[in-house]
Amino acid sequence: MAVYFFNTLNRKKEEFKPLKDNEVGFYTCGPTVYNFAHIGNFRAYIFEDLLRRALKYHGYKVKQVMNLTDVDDKTIRDSQKVKMSLNDFTAQYKKAFFEDLKTLKIEAAEVYPAATDHIAEMIELIEVLMEKGYAYQASDKSVYFSIAKFPEYGKLAKIDMENQRAGVRIDTDEYEKDSVADFALWKAYSEADGDVMWDSPWGKGRPGWHIECSAMSMKYLGKTFDIHTGGVDNMFPHHEDEIAQSESANGCTYVNYWLHCAHLIVNGEKMSKSLGNFFTLRELIEKGYTGSEIRWVLLGTHYRKKLNFTFEACDQARTQLKKFSDMFIQLNKAQGGAVVEIDVLISETEEHFKRAIGDDLNISDALSAVYGLYNGVKKLVNDNCAGDYASLAKNDAEKIIIQFKRFNEVLDCLDFDVQEEIVEIDDDIQSLAEQRFQARNNRDWAEADRLRDELKERGYVVEDSKDGWNLKKID
């Protein structure tokens, strides 16, 4: 089954053809480790996780590389603020990042190269650019890439440098450059960098931002590779600069497919600290949401569409995921002999799902396939088993669960091991419920309702069932 992606390079959906038959190499711009990642960041990482799982679902072997930017203005600035070494400072956020990935069940990439471990590779690449005449050292000792030497500059972001607003980015430091848009490959050491510096053929300093991605992707994926992803904001200048550097140095296409995800907004507004709508994953977990619920929300909107994050959506996620868990609990009870025609439903929804995620990661359509199975199963059980899952044949129930697990290879939000809620309940609550049960049996409705209200006040909801009652704690 063919896979299609919307390629930013020409703004069209294209059939995906990897360099190697069965293997896909892709590079995803990772975090700058100067703080806890926020949900906007995770929108991008979830998108990339969906990409890798969709590729695997379609039978590809994947090699994903995600960089960790552990040296730049922000990491240096903030490590100095707290008087920590750059390494110690970034180490704590790297650790936090990996913990967060686990919370959101984002699959581990094959390689997580850190910029500071690849200074030598970056220097090597800059040397090639110097030799080939694409780079120059300015009077401020920094090394810049000359975009005038790369006529295709702007092809990704569709930016025509002639028409750009002149002046906005010129500050006093930048007069050294031949052209304002030239970007730094190597930044000469300045006092503000403290003890952060490396030796290079151009003197002490540190790498520019863009060069790490070019150097590290080349090392782990080759000079040309299949897919490169990131947030839309990375399109320009970051990815444009990567293309310029890499293609100038290597003389070949850098990346075949560029995929960019749209931003996340919160309650319709851009997420920002001043609006008070800025959330890290950790804050949401503290509010009581689970990783699966947040994953479901972040996964649920197509990656090229702005995702409006709301608490309402998180609550909906809880409701939706619970529906699936409830069905799994029921399916696990199957032990009857009723055989239902399940195979067609399974193969249809499987095909639907696979086609959808292969169609530029159309998650909405894919989820409709999942609900197709869900609703189809309910209908079969209603029609053939009078709604009683216990009378369903165990073998059929297992087939259904296997298919949901198959979907879960991509979604990874469904929980198959939920037990029916057994709440630890105090004896006095238990006895209130008991008394109410007795009152009901005695048809003393007034007393029964009074006891129900009392239980409610104490935080429990009573649900009557055929042969007794259930107590549920109110959240």
Added chain:
RNA sequence: GGCGUGGUGCCCAAGUGGUCUAAGGGAGUGGUCUGCAAAACCAUCAUUCACCGGUUCAAAUCCGGUCCACGCCUCCA
């Protein structure tokens, strides 16, 4: 100023020339069940796709214009 994206029911959200009187979810409504509830289940829920024109046998989907929202052009995913 330049470039780009998007406006689909109460909310979220697919569909991008005919199977669309528009998928799916949430909420709502009606019903079954129940002493009443809750839960569960069943049913129902846009002749319409921001607006105005045009192309076409046929448009939510293509073209032009208008309005609105947003992003990038300032190392923020």
